[in-house]
Amino acid sequence: MTAGMVLRRLGAGFLVLWLVSVLTFLLVQLTPGDPAELIAGENATVEDVARIREQLGLNAPVVEQYLRWCADLLRGDLGDSLFTGRSVTETIAQAAPATLSITGLAIVIAVVVGVSAGLLAGLRQGTWVDRAVSTAATLGIAMPSFWVAMLLISAFALSNPWLPATGYTPLAEGFWPWLSHLILPATALGLATAAELARHTRGCVADVLVRPYIRTARARGASGFWLIRRHLLRNAAIPVVTVLGLQAGRLLGGSIVVEVVAGITGLGTTAINAVLQRDYPMIQGYVLFSAVIVVVVNLAVDLTYGWINPKVRVA
Incomplete structure (x- = not known):
């Protein structure tokens, strides 16, 4: 993939992020409820609520609020939480490692x-192998991730202390403590994606096997691992990579439920609390961070296309 193509993809990514910021800001403003009333409490007077709204800048026109938020964003400042007073950037940086660790391991499990x-x-x-995989894939897609998480915790964590049921340990405190807390929630999150990948991989492989170049390769003596690696995987990989790129956003969003079941304080828990509290800066920061992750994943998918198939680079 040429540098020009990468720059065009980056430009499109920045356009998507800007549109996400606009839509998120407008939708948050349309959300029922007033954060000033929640902060003031049940016994607050009208004057108290008005004073809090003035302090938070909520009385300004929506366009002015958005432009002020964008100006802060360009300086790397996502604002402060309306309830905790902490920096949104700091809060996301503290919560992101847990969520990204679960999502990353879930992707690895799904791919493998x-x-x-x-x-x-x-x-x-x-x-029978084909039928068994198809049946397992159907079950994997049908089972909710939170239910799978509870099953895995009941089956493994309660009888095996080396697989903790809840909590998260940062990687800085050791590789195994970090991994042991992620295995069950990441497995629960990744099984549905693994099922989707299995179905698409099976269909792509079946389609490629009947192509003329496969028959030609077999006629020339190619077989076994060489045929699979040289001819089969590369030609069947692009649709699978596309599905994986689409599933990455789903995994990031699905981690919210798994985090709650596993008692992990990550971006999911932070987002839920922000929505319940009408914490506008936190909601906007979470959505924008998630959009950045999705844009980066899509760019990685585009680059992977060119690496897998040289024809894509030429096109």
């Missing part, structure tokens, strides 16, 4: 399990 199962089913079409 889903692609392996789909490849096996595609190579064994019509056999």
Whole structure:
């Protein structure tokens, strides 16, 4: 992929982030409820609520509030929480490692399990292996992640102290303590994506196997691992990478439920509290951070296309 293509993708990404910021700001303003009333409390007078609104700048026109927020954003300041008074940037930086760790490990589990199962089913079409993978994939898509998380905790965490049921340990405190707290929630979160990848991988492999260049390669003596690596995986990978890129945003959003079940204080818990409290700066910061992650993932997917298939680079 050329530098010009990367710059165009980056430009499109910045445009998406700007649109997300506008829509998020407007939707938050339209949300029922007044944060000033929540801060003031039940016994507050009208004068108290008005004073708090003035202090928070909520009486200014919406356009003025947005421009002021954008000006702070360009300086790297997402504002302060209306309730805790802490910097939104600091709060997100503290909560993000847990959520990104769960999401990252869930992606690894989904790729390893889903692609392996789909490849096996595609190579064994019509056999019991194919039927078993298809059935497991259907179940994996149908089962809610929070229910899977509770099952895994009941089955493994209660009888095995080396897999904690709740909590999160930062990576700085040790690799195994960090990983042991992530295995169950990440597995619960990644199984549905693994099922999706298995189904798409199976379909892509089945489609590629009937292509003329596969028959030609077999006629020339290519078989086994060489045929799979050289001809099969590269041509079947692009649709699978596309699905994985689309699922990345879903995994980031789905981590909210898993965090609650596993008792992990991450971005999900922070976002829920912000919505319940009408904490406008925190909501806007969370949505914008999530949008940045999705844009980065999509850019990585585009770059992966060019690495997998040289024809994409030429196009």
